[in-house]
Amino acid sequence: MAILPVLVTPNPILRRKATLVSVVDVHIKKLLKDLEETMVAEDGIGLAAPQVGVSKRVLVMDVPANMTIDGEEMEGVDADQNLYRMVNPEIIWVSDELSTCQEGCLSVPGQYASVTRPEKVRIRYLNEKGIVCETEFNHLQAACVQHEMDHLDGKLFVDYLSSMKREILLRKAQRVER
Ligand code: NI
Numbered sequence: 416m417a418i419l420p421v422l423v424t425p426n427p428i429l430r431r432k433a434t435l436v437s438v439v440d441v442h443i444k445k446l447l448k449d450l451e452e453t454m455v456a457e458d459g460i461g462l463a464a465p466q467v468g469v470s471k472r473v474l475v476m477d478v479p480a481n482m483t484i485d486g487e488e489m490e491g492v493d494a495d496q497n498l499y500r501m502v503n504p505e506i507i508w509v510s511d512e513l514s515t516c517q518e519g520c521l522s523v524p525g526q527y528a529s530v531t532r533p534e535k536v537r538i539r540y541l542n543e544k545g546i547v548c549e550t551e552f553n554h555l556q557a558a559c560v561q562h563e564m565d566h567l568d569g570k571l572f573v574d575y576l577s578s579m580k581r582e583i584l585l586r587k588a589q590r591v592e593r
Contacts, residue, residue: 416445416452419467421521424588426468429522430569433463433470436502439545443473447500447543450475459521461559463566466522472503474563482555485517489554499550504540504564507549509533516558518572525591526584530575532561 422429436443446469454462454475461476477498481489514534519527535553538560542548552560562572573581 416448418456419449419453421453421457421462421466422468423522423524424571424585426522428465428468428470429566429571431465431470432569433465433472433567435472436541439502439541439543443471443502444543446471446473447475447502451477451498451500457521460555461563462521463563465566465569472567474501474504474560474567475499476501476556476559476563478556478559480554480556486555499560500543501538501540501560502542502545504538504560504567506536506561506564507539508537508551510535510553514558516555518558518562520562520572522566523571523573523584523588526573526588528573528576528580528584530558530562530572532558536561538564 446464450462450464453467460478464471464473479497483489510533512534513531515529515531517527518530534557535551536557537549537551539549573584
């Protein structure tokens with residue numbers, strides 16, 4: 416495994432649409448491990464392959480299932496399944512209910528903003544064994560998986576803001592020392 420450098424805005428790779436993975440082979444398995452190790456090293460809750468310069472539809476996330484969007488722990492929710500490794504994830508259902516979460520991104524260092532997204536989503540993806548899985552996410556996991564999937568389409572959380580606010584945050588992010 417390896418810790419990879421995380422690209423920051425305005426790197427053009429972050430704005431590219433990532434390509435589908437044809438087969439979950441040893442290279443993709445290594446990429447998943449490297450993403451996981453880099454996410455842990457950077458103290459992130461999710462990381463998408465384009466953020467380490469690999470324009471493929473691959474992501475990892477590690478958010479406790481019992482975590483609300485405000486980062487509070489909920490009682491009575493199983494927190495065991497936290498780490499997800501996803502290849503070619505697709506959104507197959509979203510709830511009508513929306514929820515607003517304070518988001519940040521390793522590729523937009525030091526900047527945070529409220530983003531409103533569907534509260535629940537159902538995702539179909541291949542896991543690290545290449546098996547098709549379907550999982551419904553809510554709370555902070557739902558916000559995180561949608562944020563990471565945006566990276567696969569070259570989209571950053573600041574794109575949900577007004578153009579003026581977006582420009583301010585992107586400019587500030589470029590001045591942050593990493
Ligand atoms: Ni991000």
